[in-house]
Amino acid sequence: MRLLVLPGDGIGPEITAASLPALRALSERFKLNIEWKEDIVGHASLAKHGTTVRPDLLEAARNADGLVLGPTAAFEFKDQINPSMFFRKKLDLYANIRPSRTYDGVKAPAGAFDLVVVRENTEGFYADRNVESGGSEMLITPDVVVSLRRITRQCCERIARAAFQLAQTRKKHVTVVHKGNVLKLGDGMFLEECHKVAREFPGLTVDEIIIDAMMAHAVRNPARFDVIVTTNMFGDILSDLTAELSGSLGLAGSVNAGDSHAMAQASHGTAPDIAGKNIANPFSLVLSMALLLGWHGRRHKRQAFIDAEAALDKAVEAAVAAKEATGDVGGKLGTRETGAALAARLAK
Numbered sequence: 001m002r003l004l005v006l007p008g009d010g011i012g013p014e015i016t017a018a019s020l021p022a023l024r025a026l027s028e029r030f031k032l033n034i035e036w037k038e039d040i041v042g043h044a045s046l047a048k049h050g051t052t053v054r055p056d057l058l059e060a061a062r063n064a065d066g067l068v069l070g071p072t073a074a075f076e077f078k079d080q081i082n083p084s085m086f087f088r089k090k091l092d093l094y095a096n097i098r099p100s101r102t103y104d105g106v107k108a109p110a111g112a113f114d115l116v117v118v119r120e121n122t123e124g125f126y127a128d129r130n131v132e133s134g135g136s137e138m139l140i141t142p143d144v145v146v147s148l149r150r151i152t153r154q155c156c157e158r159i160a161r162a163a164f165q166l167a168q169t170r171k172k173h174v175t176v177v178h179k180g181n182v183l184k185l186g187d188g189m190f191l192e193e194c195h196k197v198a199r200e201f202p203g204l205t206v207d208e209i210i211i212d213a214m215m216a217h218a219v220r221n222p223a224r225f226d227v228i229v230t231t232n233m234f235g236d237i238l239s240d241l242t243a244e245l246s247g248s249l250g251l252a253g254s255v256n257a258g259d260s261h262a263m264a265q266a267s268h269g270t271a272p273d274i275a276g277k278n279i280a281n282p283f284s285l286v287l288s289m290a291l292l293l294g295w296h297g298r299r300h301k302r303q304a305f306i307d308a309e310a311a312l313d314k315a316v317e318a319a320v321a322a323k324e325a326t327g328d329v330g331g332k333l334g335t336r337e338t339g340a341a342l343a344a345r346l347a348k
């Protein structure tokens with residue numbers, strides 16, 4: 001498996017450097033033959049190449065079997081490309097899979113749970129990706145802004161299918177989260193497509209919850225959820241909440257998956273408040289890599305990769321329980337030391 005690794009900004013370089021030894025140890029243990037090439041995006045690329053993403057990186061990403069992208073400082077790039085948006089849009093990575101679960105030994109404010117948010121990734125209320133060219137936010141007068149939200153039947157259908165397929169491998173329940181009472185056309189279509197796809201999966205149960213009520217339900221009883229499917233921005237916000245309920249954003253792994261490409265990317269941002277201090281939790285990126293390996297294994301029917309995904313999840317779980325982890329999850333180790341300890345655990 002050939003990967004393109006782009007460490008990004010803020011805590012990106014340190015969590016990437018800490019995660020790669022664990023990936024190497026896993027590759028050796030399961031004979032995965034994973035190789036990677038590192039390159040730069042974000043501030044490092046802007047300083048060196050005058051752009052946050054070189055156009056040739058797209059070809060490199062297309063030729064790789066997977067991408068690993070660290071968090072990038074999109075908010076700081078005024079007239080520059082947002083690297084995360086760039087790869088999600090150009091590679092059509094329509095399903096952002098964001099698992100959240102609690103861990104033994106980590107305080108969870110709402111009790112134990114294990115769920116996955118499946119977030120549509122290519123349209124919705126995202127001004128930088130829902131039109132072919134330009135942005136979909138317009139300054140009509142200096143005091144009037146119009147922001148457009150695009151919802152298409154095709155994107156609703158494919159994200160629904162991704163969610164139902166995932167639920168089939170889990171607890172067989174899907175919750176559709178929407179705001180159909182207000183966004184009657186857009187979320188109406190989303191609901192329609194979700195229920196249409198649901199008919200192809202008669203063994204699964206489905207319910208639907210309005211996004212605002214969902215915030216209360218997620219905090220009150222997250223254990224009742226299995227797979228949650230929703231549109232882009234609702235999924236972005238909801239998955240930060242579920243990550244925090246799991247104990248720390250530092251445990252929030254995610255993968256952006258399409259039909260032929262996928263990109264591991266932690267759910268959190270650049271965390272400038274802790275960058276450069278060797279205290280950021282690398283497990284978010286490690287767990288994202290695990291999801292990427294699983295995606296690759298299922299796509300190419302290579303069981304070793306599916307087994308490696310499970311082993312990496314288990315190793316993180318054991319490391320957290322043993323406090324071989326960073327302070328956000330109750331450990332006493334630094335970022336580098338956490339990565340090294342995980343690699344050693346995997347090599348055993």
Ligand code: ATP
Pocket residue numbers: 010011015071072073074075248249250251267268269270271272273274279280281282284328
């Ligand atoms: P950005 O502007 O890039 O979105 P942010 O700080 O606004 O950055 P996040 O990076 O998502 O947003 O961080 C939110 C909070 O979670 C911060 O307090 C941050 O320190 C914490 N956090 C995020 N990632 C980690 C991590 N890997 N380990 C520990 N804490 C983290």
